[in-house]
Amino acid sequence: MSNNAPPSIFDCGYYLFEDFLTNDSVADAAVGKNRWEIDAISSGADTLSYETAGGETLLRMTGGGAGDGDGTALSLKDDSVTVSNAGGYFRTRVRIPNIAGNALAGNNFRIGLTDVVTSSEPAVGIWIDCDAGVLSLDCASANGDLTEPVSIGDTSVLTSGTTMILGTTYNMEVVWHGNNGNADPGPDTVELFVNGIPAAKIENALIDSAETMDPKITHWGDTGGASTLELDVFGYELKSHLAR
Secondary structure, eight states: OOTTSOOOGGGSSEEEEEOOOOSSOGGGSEETTTTEEEEEETTOOOEEEEEEETTEEEEEEEOOOSSTTOEEEEEOSTTOBOOOTTOEEEEEEEEOOOOTTOOSTTEEEEEEEESOSSSSOOSSEEEEEEETTEEEEEEEOTTOOEEEEOOOSOTTTSBTTTBOOTTOEEEEEEEEESOOOOSSOOOSEEEEEETTEEEEEEESOOOOTTOOBEEEEEEEEOSSSOOOOEEEEEEEEEEEOOOO
16 A cells, blocks of 8 residues: 555454445345344344334344343354454444333343353453443453443433433444553453443453454343343444554
8 A cells, every 4th residue: 555545444454334224134144234144042033124213224123022031143254353452443323212112121232242142241352231221341351351330420321320211322432452461462441432421441451362253233131031122223333453
């Protein structure tokens, strides 16, 4: 590349953008323009549908209703992504819709980078965790796991500064940067922003650039019984730079 040319997406190592604007059907086990793979969690998968709202396209994930713990994990190529001291980010736009029968209680999701297609805690990854609307930021590694609960001062954005509001759409961004000094250097800092507001920060992160994971959108219910809880995902963006 010429020194005068603008940066290319190929300089970053990995770049992904998904807005669910596609002519393809979710019925063929491939979702969105990137053809995310569908894995059922437990015995009842979500029903997936493309919707529109306010001129935007979105993916609606509706719980299968078969039983407690049922849901769906959407993922791309296994072990395809690493995070490093060169930095990176992922972004998502989500909503727990305020429609009849939906609720925060029992409505759970993980969005980001993980290594599992179940509701079990990932062994490796960086992700946004939602447990009945309560948000946290997680960074898991073979070197040790770190979790930071979300806390912001603006209670009009999150109830008590911690919990999503039914029917509210959220722009969430996770960024990683710095050097944790591992033999395979990873970031030392991971931060979450909710609607542009600093919401959680993990310092002294332990993940390294030899650990692999893949893009993941996971939704499930744990109401203690059958559930048709819903999550709207408007999009997902990822940029992960190669280790320096």
